[in-house]
Amino acid sequence: MTAPLPWLAPHRDTPFSGEVLVPGSKSLTNRVLILAALGDGPSVVTRPLGSRDTNLMAAALTTLGTTIERDGMTWTVTPPSSTSDAPATVDCGLAGTVMRFVPLLAALGHAPVTFDGDEHARVRPMATTIATLRSLGVEVDDGGRGSLPFTVHGTGHVAGGTVEIDASSSSQFVSALLLVGARFGQGLDLRHTGTTLPSMPHIEMTVAELRRRGVRIDTDEPDRWVVHPGTIDALDVEIEPDLSNAGVFIAGALVTGGDVRIRNWPADTDQAGDAWRDIVPAFGGTVRQDGDDLLFAAGPELTGVDLDLHDVGELTPVIAAMAALATTPSRLTGVAHLRGHETDRLAALVTEINRLGGDAEELEDGLLVRPRPLHADTFRTYDDHRMAHAGVVIALKVPDLYVENVVTTIKTYPNFAAVWERLMTR
Incomplete structure (x- = not known):
């Protein structure tokens, strides 16, 4: 089967402000x-x-x-x-x-x-x-x-x-x-x-x-x-929204200096993505409850973080993308196990960030990311949906950045590319 052409991901010169209802977990x-x-x-x-x-x-x-x-x-x-x-x-x-x-x-x-x-x-x-x-x-x-x-x-x-x-x-x-x-x-x-x-x-x-x-x-x-x-x-159940997939939209708001409302955020959940409540303040942003929704907003600047992501490793690619766009260095630890995910996510993130002119290096159990000016190129995804999410976040601040095989996001988010493009280009 022929691989899809790289996708020119949306770029923004203005803050993103919107609301999102993500699909089920x-x-x-x-x-x-x-x-x-x-x-x-x-x-x-x-x-x-x-x-x-x-x-x-x-x-x-x-x-x-x-x-x-x-x-x-x-x-x-x-x-x-x-x-x-x-x-x-x-x-x-x-x-x-x-x-x-x-x-x-x-x-x-x-x-x-x-x-x-x-x-x-x-x-x-x-x-x-x-x-x-x-x-x-x-x-x-x-x-x-x-x-x-x-x-x-x-x-x-x-x-x-x-x-x-x-x-x-x-x-x-x-x-x-x-x-x-x-x-x-x-x-x-x-x-x-x-x-x-x-x-x-x-x-x-x-x-x-x-x-x-x-x-x-x-x-x-x-x-x-x-x-x-x-x-x-037997039990009849309703599936919660996928809070890990909400992360790419939260990141989009923070790196552009904007805000996003995530609808129907569960009050009590075991999902790893609930950690965004704590991760956003670490980057200098704010989190506020509004009824059943959570409102995430950027702070005056996107500061680097020092985070142990051992329990929430699946969030690492998007967090690393944010770190590459921050104003100060970031250290992400506790995620050596990501080497055995859909791809070796630590090696992939270092390779792709550095390809764009960034400065990232692997640690024994994580990543060290030092912000540098980034330039256009093609961000490879290695058929990994979380790598695609990382690529589109970086593209918001790097003009003319292509993301390879963005269709891989159908793994957990049908029509993600169309939703992302509609929200980020309006």
Whole structure:
């Protein structure tokens, strides 16, 4: 397939001021779909995100026998009434939640299920998933690669019990087990053995969604989760707006000296993107509640930051873009695990910022960004939606900047480029 031409991203000489209602959360949508597929009856999901990642999840669950009926912004999810023993194939695309969550579901079935994805997906860390399945007694054929493609040979039953994993490279390894633990014969006693555990808000989101569906889960000890065996209740839910995707619009307001209203910001949420409440003041901006909305506004200048982003690593590309446009240096730490995301995000950010004349360098666990005058070029995205977001933020202050393959944003935000262009050029 021919790659799309680089996109001339909007540039602004005036402050951006507007309001945005972002689509539903990808992280929440895909967790809800998994739990609905494991539930004890049909569940209705309202305002789910309809993006590449969620469509891949829906297709994967359908492959495993789940029925998903779509009626506009309402999806009705009905768990399988029986399992097939016919071989099947799941396309993971570049979706970490699909490649790490769905193999555990496949282990509960009777069919051999092969998982594969995009070219970049074949270099994402999967050895922990494969080793975990084998420790649970599930046969996995990966040709010794420790990555996609691999085939899970389900037996229809997983005993469960005590499982030890090192999830230092991704919290998704923990969430994957928690989501299905109640369906294991003995439940799950999960223990993280690594020295660090990134993206805790995503694990807290998983735990909260399990408890909403009647699953007993003990979290009294650090790095240990005990999931009691039992049913997972069907539950009708409405999906929150994706606060991580809100970040690119917040950044657009701050780098141009403007303001933005993000509509329907949830008052209580486990989303990593809720950290924008604290990140914006760190850059010298302000945050104000107005009814159900949050108003973000730029301060007198965009100052550099010193932030530990360990729990909210997915926000790093947009924050790094802001740092490249700030008035003083920034240090972003706690995100060594980003080297194993859709691309090596630390290396990619350093390469692209420096290509434009910037001064960024990798740290052992993050980035150091020293502001420099930037010039036009093509900002490469490496098929990573968060890199595309970083590129369009920089383009607001750098004329004639092209962003390569901005279409990759369909991973979590359908029609992003059109929405961004409409808002930023009016």
